[in-house]
Ligand SMILES: Nc1nc2c(ncn2[C@@H]2O[C@H](COP(=O)(O)OP(=O)(O)OP(=O)(O)O)[C@@H](O)[C@H]2O)c(=O)[nH]1
């Protein structure tokens with residue numbers, strides 16, 4: 001299929017835009033070239049523990065400016081800034 | 094270098110490599126519950142087999158280094174580290190409670206062809222979380238021997254050694270093809286982990302519960318602030334009694350010497366030189382140990398990474414990232430490990446900035462300086478409930494260090510260390526009750542270092558100062574105390590010209606010179622100088638009472654301001670040079686700190702003179 005159906009598209013969200021309590025499953029990674037990000041960032045995210053199909057949940061956000069966020073990924077908790085978190089695309093549940 | 098066989102300990106950050114290394118070698122590497130505790134390689138012979146040398150390495154997620162500490166690990170594993178041989182085998186460590194994540198790096202390492210043993214560590218935590226792993230199946234799938242261990246309880250060590258010997262003596266391990274990309278390794282790791290995990294476990298509930306409080310957007314920062322505040326109150330309140338005992342002990346010794354020896358050179362050397370000088374510093378051992386106990390407990394509980402998370406936004410506003418908070422908090426203990434810990438920061442410019450501001454964090458060597466002045470000039474009145482004014486002033490001084498560090502960082506990031514906005518990514522480890530063994534070992538190490546400094550650097554500086562303060566002898570018919578005519582008196586007199594605008598008398602000016610070696614030496618030097626000046630208070634009641642009478646309040650405040658900034662520590666300067674790769678930045682650091690110190694003291698002195706009349 002060439003383009004995803006609107007319904008599928010609607011439930012895909014960037015991790016960096018999610019609020020505490022929001023949960024989902026990692027769909028894929030997509031760096032933003034406009035933001036000056038490159039693929040090595042995806043590798044870094046994978047290295048610290050992000051992977052397709054893992055469950056994620058935003059647990060906390062910084063009291064100051066709501067950034068960074070603390071995310072549960074599989075069995076771990078990882079703190080990262082929203083900008084990098086946006087690379088992770090999530091199927092909400 | 095040597096004939097011994099090298100074995101490197103490798104794995105993801107915070108999986109217990111250093112704890113295992115310590116258990117196997119009997120050494121005392123730093124063990125702490127946050128990623129990035131180890132930043133350097135450290136080698137040591139195996140207990141009971143000194144032909145075998147273990148190398149503890151910084152934890153890393155892959156062979157592609159993201160920061161200087163990770164580069165060390167890669168270089169050692171690949172045999173590119175200075176003149177060192179390539180390790181004959183790897184002792185890989187994984188956290189049994191997070192197998193699927195930790196296996197990825199092990200799979201990448203399998204590609205290097207170096208034989209390995211896998212330590213499945215933290216099996217105690219795994220058992221508590223009801224995770225069950227089939228170690229034999231794991232061994233088969235990876236093609237390497239697997240041993241279950243609990244590093245902190247020394248469990249599984251014998252089996253580990255035996256297996257290691259077997260691997261070193263034995264057959265080549267077959268290479269298994271797991272692919273090359275990070276994604277391939279990740280997929281293979283998850284597949285293997287899923288297949289060998291018999292029971293998934295229930296997770297770590299305590300961590301979730303604690304985080305919901307400690308990372309709460311309102312309560313979290315309040316708790317962080319309260320912890321730091323409480324720490325400084327405790328440093329004052331709890332140390333009072335033991336400090337009294339040490340002071341009494343020193344006075345007792347001085348009295349004993351006076352009883353045995355006749356008045357003369359030797360008595361003066363012992364009482365005015367060594368006891369007044371070194372004693373003035375040794376008195377602070379209890380305070381330093383209390384401060385360290387707090388830091389060690391924070392480090393081993395897992396809270397450090399949370400503090401980094403809470404502080405990231407603030408750090409970002411000055412261009413740094415939350416990770417820098419960990420080295421900076423360690424700098425409260427001593428700037429040197431703080432500067433070293435900056436190796437975990439990936440961006441070279443962020444790292445440089447962190448190194449340059451680390452000396453602004455109030456290290457424990459400043460504690461004696463602050464404490465003497467505070468004890469002499471600040472009444473210990475309760476301000477509010479149990480909060481004492483002295484502890485409050487101490488807290489403000491620490492805060493001043495932090496605030497100025499942030500300001501300096503902000504200025505640097507906009508000028509000389511300008512760069513892209515960097516990322517912040519940090520695993521938040523599970524909370525663990527502090528391991529008392531490591532806290533006690535850490536305290537013991539600290540006490541040892543402190544006493545060694547007192548016995549070497551401070552002692553020799555004090556002796557030199559005593560000699561220079563006792564010679565040349567005063568001319569006949571001199572009216573002033575003899576020290577006024579000595580070298581120290583003369584040099585102090587010259588320096589006073591420079592320092593009188595900021596309110597320093599000649600005694601202070603003279604004490605600053607030996608105080609260049611290390612900050613607490615300044616206190617020792619003041620002890621000696623005032624003792625030799627024949628100051629009655631000094632002999633009767635020690636340094637605190639002396640200063641109270643000899644200095645005006647503006648002078649005391651100016652002196653405190655000076656020590657918030659002054660880079661008076663040769664070892665810090667040397668480490669800054671090494672870590673920044675040359676003199677350029679080290680000299681810059683010294684320069685900017687002295688300029689700030691002088692300015693701050695000048696303003697403090699003038700303003701308080703104007704206000705206090
Ligand atoms: N319960 C339990 N805790 C452990 C075990 N091994 C290590 N720890 C704890 O795990 C934390 C990390 O241990 P370290 O030895 O510093 O870990 P490391 O792998 O050297 O960490 P880095 O140097 O940061 O890469 C510390 O708080 C240890 O007390 C274990 O087998 N069981």
Ligand SMILES: [Mg+2]
Nearest residue numbers: 110111130131
């Ligand atoms: Mg370590």
